[in-house]
Amino acid sequence: MTSPFRPRALLAAALAGLLAVSLSSCAPEPDEVAGATTKEQIAKGKTPDDAGQRAEVPDEALQKQATLPAGFPSNSFPLPNGAVIDDAGERGAGVWFVVLRAKDAVQASTQWSAIISDGGFELTDAQGDPASADASASLRNDKLDVFALMLPQDDGSVLLSYDLTEL
Known part of the structure; x- marks a missing residue:
């Protein structure tokens, strides 16, 4: 005899897995900095502010x-x-x-x-x-x-x- 709770548990596990996969697709790649304009700037240690978006202070x-x-x-x-x-x-x-x-x-x-x-x-x-x-x-x-x-x-x-x- 099948328990009525088994389909719910399987559905909850499937939804949790689907949620984890969809959320991980939103994260930046480990070698990228969120907001950086190019990988070259990242390699040089520059952030978007360093990339000319900040005014120079005399x-x-x-x-x-x-x-x-x-x-x-x-x-x-x-x-x-x-x-x-x-x-x-x-x-x-x-x-x-x-x-x-x-x-x-x-x-x-x-x-x-x-x-x-x-x-x-x-x-x-x-x-x-x-x-x-x-x-x-x-x-x-x-x-x-x-x-x-x-x-x-x-x-x-x-x-x-x-x-x-x-x-």
Whole structure:
């Protein structure tokens, strides 16, 4: 006597096998990279982005600038006395960045506090502890919205990174 469950089990096994075969036909060949335009580019280790689909960045854009760009809002974002600019620039109209380098956590904390008070900033979304040189925050005054971040370095110095957006 044949069990009524046997045809269902055979049908389920057949469907599972058919599904596995159809799904495997969708996968790229093991020697191909999905999205690459030619096998030659793959052989050279290039991805589609490397194949000319990404704009070239000029070398001067990758070099650090130790001076504030023209138009930087120094009146709304006053730098502390003795601050050392590690890098600065303009990302677009009304958008700037400045990175300061402090010699240690104490100097970083002092400069962090000076920028907030001298710029008349309201501190929001504060994370971490500026005294230990591990903090981030959003700052806002009547002219600027700023994201601030402290980045401790291996040599004991601390980078203070600020992204400014004009309101």
